[in-house]
Amino acid sequence: MFGTGLLKGLGVTLKHAMDTFNDDREAVPDRYRGSLELGDNRRVIQQPIDQEGLLTIQYPEEKRLLPExxxxxxxxxxxxxxxxxxxxxxxxxAKVCPPQCxxxxRDSDENGKPVTRASEFYIDAAVCMSCSFCVEFCPFDxxxxxxxxxxxxxxxxxxxVYDMEELTVPLEYYAALWPTQYDEEQTRRREEEEQKRRQAEEKARRVATKNAAAKEPTAAGPKRSAAELQKLARERAAQRKTQTADGDKSGDDAAAAKKARMEELKRKAQERARQRKLESGE
Ligand code: SF4
Ligand code: SF4
Structure with a gap:
């Protein structure tokens, strides 16, 4: 029949509307369970965990407890x-912000050199679309x-248009709003700092070992620098040269002595030969 689907749809909508009123009415005794006083007769309402329907909140006197x-x-x-x-x-x-709001x-020091600090920071809240890209991409939390x-x-x-002063909050405020995320970040930070400390210790230990090894005398004597080794090589070359010159000189003397000895021996041999001739009466 024409219009049956339309009537069915209206019935479903009506049922949901009535259920919502009913759930809301049943939840009234639990209404203030876990609620938080804000002062000025205002309070934050926490929806009971076992309540499934919609809960009417009397805003602005009541506020819904927001999820983290x-x-x-x-x-x-x-x-x-x-x-x-x-x-x-x-x-x-600022680069990743989709609507560029x-x-x-950047701040600078007394010499005009840029420093890692902002002097001004603005966000146009009328343009911000709460996408949280800026948060996800910030490398410094x-x-x-x-x-x-x-x-x-x-x-x-x-x-x-919020300026830096209006935007800035203490760390404790963030920790209260985002307790789970804050704890995770603190754990990660502690781990990173511990890792950095271990790396610094390891580096210091390696440097100390290297320095100690450089000072330690080896079997061939203490380790010398390249400049020292060059100087030593030059000294040794000069020494060798001098020794070779001295050697040449003593060599000449030895040859002269040898020649003189040979002459003496020849002379003695000739004298002996003459004596033998005389003895034999020749
Ligand atoms: S949350 Fe707002 S300020 Fe941050 S990136 Fe998104 S639009 Fe930009
Ligand atoms: S440190 Fe974070 S908040 Fe500051 S400019 Fe960089 S990304 Fe933006």
Whole structure:
């Protein structure tokens, strides 16, 4: 029959609407279980875990407890342990931001040399689409997503263009908003620092071993530098040259002595021959 499907669809919609009212009514006794007082008669409502339907929250007196992964506008982290901004003004977040709503000005020292610090940092909250790309790409964990969504103002400029002071929050604020993620990051940081410390120790040990080996005398004497070895080689060559000259001189003397001895022996031999002749009466 014409219109049957339409009526069925309306019936399903009506059933869901009634179920929602019913679930909401049944959840009323548990309404404030786990809720959190905000002061000024305001409280954060945590939806009971076993309640499946929609829970009507009387905003703004009541606020829904947000899940950790809720994100709205980015915030910059002030490292309370190191007493410095984590942002190094590398500009990666500004490059990856799809609607290009981040502006950064790098700071410089008294000589005008750029330093790894931002002097100005702006985010246009009216343009930001809460994609969290800036957070994912930041190599220094310097930018995170804030949960604060009550940002309504009458004018976009300048109220919705947040500067560095408005964006910066202490590390503890981030830790309270993102406890699981914060713990994971701290564990990773500790592991990285431990690894760096071990590498530095290993390097220092290798250098110390090398220095000790260089100082240690070997079987052929202590190790010498290349310059020392060249000097020694030159000295030895000069020494050899002198020795060769002395050798030539003594060689001449020896030959002369040998010649004289030979002459003497010849003379003695001739004398002896003459004596034998005389003895034989020849
Ligand atoms: S927030 Fe991160 S990515 Fe952006 S400029 Fe600072 S250090 Fe670089
Ligand atoms: S959350 Fe997305 S849109 Fe917003 S500033 Fe970061 S990168 Fe840009």
């Amino acid at each position: 992964r809720f994100r709205y506008i980015p915030m910059l982290i002030w490292d309370s342990e190191k007493h410095e901004d984590r942002c190094t003004a590398c500009g990666i977040c 981040i502006w950064i000005v 310097a930018i995170k997503m804030n949960h604060d969504y009550e940002l309504a103002v009458y004018d976009r400029y300048p109220q919705l």
